[in-house]
Amino acid sequence: MTESRKAWGWGLASVDAAGNTLDVWYPQLELGEAPADDKRPNHDFGALVHDQADARGVRRVPVFTVSALDEPIVDAADAYLRLHLMSMRLAKPNTLNLDGIFGKLNNVVWTNYGPFAVEDFALRKLDVLKAAAGSPLPTADVNVLSVDKFPRMIDYVVPSGVRIGDADRVRLGAHLAEGTTVMHAGFVNFNAGTLGTSMVEGRVSQGVVVGNGSDIGGGASIMGTLSGGGKLRNSIGEHSLLGANAGIGISLGDNCVVEAGLYVTAGTKVTIYDKAKVAAGQPLDVVKGAELSGKDNIMFIRNSVSGAIEARSRKKGIELNAALHKN
Ligand SMILES: CC(C)(COP(=O)(O)OP(=O)(O)OC[C@H]1O[C@@H](n2cnc3c(N)ncnc32)[C@H](O)[C@@H]1OP(=O)(O)O)[C@@H](O)C(=O)NCCC(=O)NCCSC(=O)CCC(=O)O
Ligand SMILES: O=C(O)C1=N[C@H](C(=O)O)CCC1
Ligand SMILES: [Mg+2]
Secondary structure, X not given: OOOOOEEEEEEXXXXXXXXXXXXXXXXXOEEOOOOOHHHOOOOOOHHHOEOOOXXXXXXXXXXXXXXXXXXXXXXXXXXXXXXXXXXXXXXXXXXXXXXXXXXXXXXXXXXXXEEEEOOOHHHHHHHHHHHHHOOOOOOOOOOEEEEEOOOEHXXXXXXXXXXXXXXXXXXXXXXXXXOEEEOOOOEEOOOEEEOOOEEEOOEEOOOOEEOOOEEEXXXXXXXXXXXXXXXXXXXXXXXXXXXXXXXXXXXXXXXOEEOOOOEEOOOOEEEEOOHHHHHHOXXXXXXXXXXXXXXXXXXXXXXXXXXXXXXXXXXXXXXXXXXXXXX
């Protein structure tokens, strides 16, 4: 058996009263074997470290984590390290072993004061507000951003060359390549994302990758595999367009277009449009969507006259509006 790939780094963990790790922030990570104990660079977290619980009931402790990237996840610190690697673009989606990730991450109340345990949240919120009330500065209420196992990416990693319309729509573990714009209704899950310049106004599900020069239109959906039965990981190639409110349960290759509002699933019966056959009065072939999965140069439309879903050939890919991607 070949050795597992490794990554390592210092992180700052938030640990609740029960000893659960709520999150770990790694400002910097390295791929490869970790240095020996006496050779480790020491990350200086300074006064951010506190062994006593603060008003949230949270301690902040430095952790040195080494992840065996081809092996299943061992704990929350390991899970956080792998999520950071993808958002830092040190690993592409679908290249790390993420087995067991939901079981290793704790459910957390994410707030403007950082993570809280779910248990006794109301009491801990009261403690924070009482502590803050003694300050001469105006203090913020405790605003809950989400209750989830994954935090928002940009509280941990801000990749260069991207725009993100709404921080809540991109989870830690998303991979956003340089030149990506995620508009307000877009969504990018962990272990998913873009490999080049892209416009994302729809949902990029876990395990989905979108190639350079492609556009996911407003409200568009790309089926994932975590829930609902689908097993095949879908992707989109380069210079393709998934129209507004369209969806796919298959992969698109390069230079493809799916008409706005059309959903193509693996079982959808698709008529292969062939001008010469139509002119000669010959019947057209019909295949399942799955047979066209990942193929290049196809435009999928629902023929608004016949109602049939058709695959028509297309010669070239779409061009993004360059001005929107000089991030
Ligand atoms: C499917 C396409 C690409 C088709 O475009 P075009 O009509 O320009 O294609 P074309 O190649 O020029 O069309 C060739 C011929 O096919 C015909 N044709 C096109 N669609 C047809 C249909 N559904 N049924 C029957 N015929 C059709 C055309 O009229 C034309 O006929 P003739 O030869 O007789 O002329 C488009 O309708 C589309 O859906 N584009 C997606 C755009 C999109 O969604 N972008 C994302 C924006 S996201 C956004 O704005 C956010 C909004 C939001 O948040 O909701
Ligand atoms: O990148 C932007 O900004 C975009 N703006 C458009 C708009 O504001 O309508 C939509 C697509 C991307
Ligand atoms: Mg705009």
